[in-house]
Amino acid sequence: METIVTCQSCKKDFQIFPEDREFYNRFHVPLPTWCPECRMIRRMTFRNERALYKRACDLCHAEKIFMYPADAPFPVYCYQCWWSDMWDPKSYGRDYDFSKNFFDQFLELRDAVPRCGVVRQGFSINSEYTNRVTDMKNCYLVFETTHAEDCRYGMGYDFSKDCVDCFTAQKCERCYECTDIYQCNNLFYSQECTECANSSYLFNCRNCTDCFGCVNLRNKSYCIYNQQYTREEYLAELPRAKLQLEKFEELKRTLPVPALVVRHGANVSGNWIENSKNVFHSYNVLEVEDARYCYRVLYGKDLMDFGPWSNKSERMYESINVGIQCADLKFCNECWIQLVNSEYCMNCHSSQDLFGCNGLRKAQHCILNKQYNREEYFAQIAKIKSQMSKTGEYGEFFPMKLSPHAYNETVAQQFFTLTKDQALAKGYRWRDPEVKEYQIGGDIVACEHDGKCAQSCTTAFRITSEDKVFYERHNISLPTLCPNCRHFERLAKRNPLKLWNRTCAKCSKAIETSYAPDRPKTVYCVDCYQSEIV
Structure with a gap:
């Protein structure tokens, strides 16, 4: 039976389900005091994707592009310097002081240890203005992407080429102003399409070529505003159709939409879910099993309050910016590679059995970057957890004061947008844009x-x-x-990262959907949508 709890952040009631409780018991963590949405926002305040600054590396002094401004309170190293042997993160180690709370001590460590200026792995050729990327060539202002070439102004260009101004365009070429598309070519101004080509203004279409202004089509060619034409008729009508885009908007308003976007999912709830099972209230997940309250994760198992990222990670709780073959982590941030069995860590990699560490590599049995032997380590963290439980810290993700970013620099601003006054009223930091003198004209x-x-x-x-x-x-x-x-x-x-209860407009069955009840949409359950559209 579910438990009703009042969120200590937004003060609204939320449910803790039996499946949640089972996970908390298995991970030996207390019940959460914040609701799932507030927990997600808190984690997102630790992820900067798009705010970039030109500044000097604090070690080699070369001018580089970083995600931290020049006035950051901690040293910032370029990628090459941070991963080098020219500095020792254990030199910043310190004793744990039981007269202070944990988060205050971790803040002192955070501000002492150098941080890597950007998240960039693999090769990077002519792609300086990128962040959270792997294997990039000739890319500019591209974020959260793996293996892209000649792409610009966007994110999620995984294995794509020559795409501009898109949000999540995977295995695509020559696409422009699209969102949530997969294996498309020469596609423009379109959304939620798969295997479409040589088309513009499509919504929720599959395997369509040479179409314009169409919605919900499957395996079609030479269609305009959902009307079939011959090739010759299509080419003759297309110039006139481009002047009647209101017809496209009308089709989107009147034709049914699926309650959720799920492809090959079993026992799942959320949106944009693919090849996954046992997923609850999660968004943008690919090949994930047993996940709850996650966002933008791939190839993982036993995940809760997790993401963005993953990539073959297992047993993760309340963590963000954590990936490649990590396991058994709680309350971690920016730990990209093979961190195992650790808690409350930032920027730690290829390590295990760490607690409250920052910037360590190939380390084990450390607390606040100080080395212990195995017996000392486990005895000390038992004492620290006991103190943190008494202060109400254990079981909570890092508070916002520990985020290295202002609210409007982070992913939180993208999905839960606030004005400056609203952000400051909630206790977030805000960074005003630099005043620049532009000479408008020319380029x-x-x-x-x-x-x-x-x-x-x-x-x-x-x-x-x-x-x-x-x-x-x-x-x-x-x-x-x-x-x-x-x-x-x-x-x-795109629809928000949120679910509402509605009824299917065709069979009247109760459904969960990412379309709010007050939106004038014809929403079908998955079965009704597939029977009519597919």
Whole structure:
């Protein structure tokens, strides 16, 4: 039977289900005091993807692009220096002081130990303005991506080439202004499409080619606004159709949508779930098993309050920015590679049995970066956990004061947008944009929003030579919004990371959906949608 608890952050009631309790018991952690959404926001305040700064490395002094500004309270090293042997993270080790609480001591350690300026793995060729990426070539302002080439202004370009202004375009080529597309080519202004090509303005289409303004189509060619044409008729009608885009919006308003986007899922709830089973209230997950309250994770098992990231991780709780073959972690951040059986760590890699450490590599049995033998280590962390339980710290993720980023620099601002006043009222930090003197004209274009939005507007932006080649090749008008504003407008087209109860518009069955009840959408359960559309 579920337990009703009042969230100590938003003060709303939330449910703790029996399946949640089983997980907490197995992980030996207390029941959460914050609701799932507030827990997600708290974790997201520790993830900066898009805010980049030009500054000097504090070790080699070379000018580089980092995700930390020059006035950060801790040293910042470039990627090469941070992973080098020119410094020793254990030299910052210290004794645990039982007269102080844990989080205050960890804050002191956080500000002492150097941090890696960006998350960039594998090769990086002509791709300096990227972050949280692996294997990049000729990419610019691209984030959270694995293996991309000639991509610009976007995120989630995994194994893609020559794509611009997209959000999650995997195994795609020559796509523009699309969200949530997979294995598409020459696709423009489209959303939630798979294996589509040579088309524009598609929504929720599969295996379609040479189509325009279509919704819910499968295995079609030469369709305009869901009407079938011959090839010759299609080419003749297309110029007129481009002047009638209101028809596309009408189709999106009136045709049914699936309650959730799930492909090959068993016993799952959430949205954008693929090849997964036993997933509860999670979003953007791929090949995951036994996961609850997760966002943007792939290839993992036994995950709770976790993500973004993963990649063959198991038994993870209340962690973010943690990946590649990690296991048995609780309350960790920025631990990218093979960290095992550790708690409350940041920036630790290829290590095991760590507690409250920052920046360690190939280490074991350390607390606050200080080395212990095995017996001393486990005896000490038992005492520390006992103290933390008394102070109410154990079982909670790092508080926001430990985040190295301001709220508006983080993923939290993208999905739970606040104004500066709202953020400050909630106790978050806020970073005002640097005032820059732009000479508008030529390649420098003023953003139409002029900074009067909550979208980290840069007020002006540069049209690069590579941009011009792409726009001219595809006959696209120059953008009028800066890259940040374009990114936020794409996000606004996606459903929020939230579920509501509705009834299927066809069979009246109770359903969970990412469409709010007050949205004028015709929402079908999965069975009804598949019987009518597929």
